[in-house]
Amino acid sequence: MRYLVTAQEMKQYDKNTIEYLGIPGPVLMERAALAAEDFLKERFDAVKERTKVLIFAGMGNNGGDGLALARLLAADGYTVAVRLVGDPEKATEQWKSQWQTLQHFPVKTDSNTQADEYNVIVDALFGVGLSRPVEGIYAEAVEEMNVAEGFKLALDVPSGICSDTGRVLGCAFLADATITFGFCKRGLVMYPGTDYAGQVHIANVGIGPESFLGQSPEMYTYDSCEQHLPDRTSSGNKGTFGKALLVAGSNGMAGAAILAARAAYRTGAGMVKVITAEENRQILQQGIPEALYGSCRQLSESLEWADVIAIGPGIGREEQARECLKKVVEKSRKPLVLDADALNLLAEENGKALAEKLHTQGAEGRVIILTPHVGELSRLLAKTIPECKKELPECGRELAERFHGVAVAKDARTIVCKEQGEFYLNTTGNSGMATAGSGDVLTGVILGLLAQGMNAIDAAVNGVYLHGRAGELAAKLHTEYGVMAGDIADCLMKDYDEKESVKK
Numbered sequence: 001m002r003y004l005v006t007a008q009e010m011k012q013y014d015k016n017t018i019e020y021l022g023i024p025g026p027v028l029m030e031r032a033a034l035a036a037e038d039f040l041k042e043r044f045d046a047v048k049e050r051t052k053v054l055i056f057a058g059m060g061n062n063g064g065d066g067l068a069l070a071r072l073l074a075a076d077g078y079t080v081a082v083r084l085v086g087d088p089e090k091a092t093e094q095w096k097s098q099w100q101t102l103q104h105f106p107v108k109t110d111s112n113t114q115a116d117e118y119n120v121i122v123d124a125l126f127g128v129g130l131s132r133p134v135e136g137i138y139a140e141a142v143e144e145m146n147v148a149e150g151f152k153l154a155l156d157v158p159s160g161i162c163s164d165t166g167r168v169l170g171c172a173f174l175a176d177a178t179i180t181f182g183f184c185k186r187g188l189v190m191y192p193g194t195d196y197a198g199q200v201h202i203a204n205v206g207i208g209p210e211s212f213l214g215q216s217p218e219m220y221t222y223d224s225c226e227q228h229l230p231d232r233t234s235s236g237n238k239g240t241f242g243k244a245l246l247v248a249g250s251n252g253m254a255g256a257a258i259l260a261a262r263a264a265y266r267t268g269a270g271m272v273k274v275i276t277a278e279e280n281r282q283i284l285q286q287g288i289p290e291a292l293y294g295s296c297r298q299l300s301e302s303l304e305w306a307d308v309i310a311i312g313p314g315i316g317r318e319e320q321a322r323e324c325l326k327k328v329v330e331k332s333r334k335p336l337v338l339d340a341d342a343l344n345l346l347a348e349e350n351g352k353a354l355a356e357k358l359h360t361q362g363a364e365g366r367v368i369i370l371t372p373h374v375g376e377l378s379r380l381l382a383k384t385i386p387e388c389k390k391e392l393p394e395c396g397r398e399l400a401e402r403f404h405g406v407a408v409a410k411d412a413r414t415i416v417c418k419e420q421g422e423f424y425l426n427t428t429g430n431s432g433m434a435t436a437g438s439g440d441v442l443t444g445v446i447l448g449l450l451a452q453g454m455n456a457i458d459a460a461v462n463g464v465y466l467h468g469r470a471g472e473l474a475a476k477l478h479t480e481y482g483v484m485a486g487d488i489a490d491c492l493m494k495d496y497d498e499k500e501s502v503k504k
């Protein structure tokens, strides 16, 4: 698990470390600079004589890190120059102290440096203290760094990237790599910040969980196969691993049902039954013979049969879909995943009563997971799509509160949250997943995990992670251009290491 912090959280943890734990600010800065030096030495020590480093330093502590790095590299024999950007009169105390120390070292600090004469460019203009758009001399400096040749390293955050949202404020440094201090900032994994950051390295500078003082970060992500999947009892039978009911696919939309059913099986569900339009019977049974088939008339008895239910992929918004949704809400209290047109139906004027019922059921303890993409989210919350994209965590939270459930707000970086508690931000996946039917696969994955007895938030978080991971494996086989939703379903669990996983 990796924490993702905001600028404000990071500043608080800095403060706690200094004031409560008693580790002085200059020690933290020295460790930050040492980590950056190590990073560069790993790449350039063998060619030290030919390596010329130019550091652009602002007037805050990010600039202070840059000055400390300049000193360390110069002491180590590198050719180093510093370009000051801003008014040193306004610099922080730590910056001023670093500046004084730097005067004893062979570092060029005049303003005549030409970026194209250096083969390593370090951006130490702004870090978590960026407070407004980058303009004027700062924008010129960013532009000069960006057009320069050579390896580009950002300290803490690429200047111009908002640490909290990943948005570009004015203009931003385009880094090959970013070495970030203490904890990864949210903006380094969110778009477009993640593209500007390049490879992100997190350096331990002495600020750890001890510095939270009871206020841990509100967001986290998973980096690797460390998910908590349900244990698979060796003696289990198909009943042990759950009966999953999937209401999906109107006439002509059998594909959505097949994809979701396939994904539920691939994730480990024992039995999957699909309720779909009569016209889809043959194609469904050919497409996924492992699934049980039921017509919409058999929905009531199937609701009795099921352990968990998902409704939505490809159901359309016709009367039959509305009837099915009504039954699923009114005749069952079993764990429920709502996706696609089920969400659109709830957002319609005549879906409001049903939405209200779900809200009550959620409050009474029914497990409800909603998986809207930003379009569906905007309809449910009556907001614009740009608003939802911009405020995805907040919108996810609002949706979770509305249904007392779990919201999976899907985008290139999907957010998962409950009414309270942390936000999970997903970093697996790629542009190959922006392909029709990809969301249907996710519904099946979450359904499959729920069927095996996972709780709602774990099923949603791990489902989103595994779905993205499958997208990565599919892209290895077909490239991001060539991935189709069926490939994602087929790649599910392909590299899952049962021995390495944390069983639950």
Ligand SMILES: NC(=O)C1=CN([C@@H]2O[C@H](COP(=O)(O)OP(=O)(O)OC[C@H]3O[C@@H](n4cnc5c(N)ncnc54)[C@H](OP(=O)(O)O)[C@@H]3O)[C@@H](O)[C@H]2O)[C@@H](O)CC1
Pocket: 014, 025, 026, 028, 029, 030, 032, 058, 059, 060, 061, 062, 063, 065, 090, 092, 125, 126, 127, 128, 129, 130, 131, 132, 133, 134, 135, 138, 155, 156, 157, 181, 205
């Ligand atoms: N605390 C610690 O112990 C540790 C901190 N560490 C390091 O400190 C960094 C945070 O330092 P920080 O808080 O001083 O903020 P920082 O990012 O340097 O920026 C503030 C400066 O930028 C200016 N400014 C902002 N926006 C601007 C704009 N658009 N255009 C122009 N100016 C703008 C702002 O000016 P002002 O708004 O005051 O006019 C101020 O001068 C952090 O990222 C990490 O690298 C590490 O060493 C680990 C230990």
Ligand SMILES: Nc1ncnc2c1ncn2[C@@H]1O[C@H](COP(=O)(O)OP(=O)(O)O)[C@@H](O)[C@H]1O
Pocket: 372, 373, 410, 411, 412, 413, 414, 428, 429, 430, 431, 432, 433, 434, 435, 436, 437, 438, 439, 440, 441, 442, 467, 468
């Ligand atoms: N660029 C991307 N990077 C990572 N994941 C993506 C990207 N684009 C789409 N996805 C994922 O693919 C899925 C698309 O779902 P959705 O929009 O519902 O598709 P559909 O309606 O076609 O099935 C979501 O889980 C989303 O997070």
Ligand SMILES: [K+]
Pocket: 062, 123, 124, 125, 126, 127, 154, 155, 156, 157, 158, 159
């Ligand atoms: K920076």
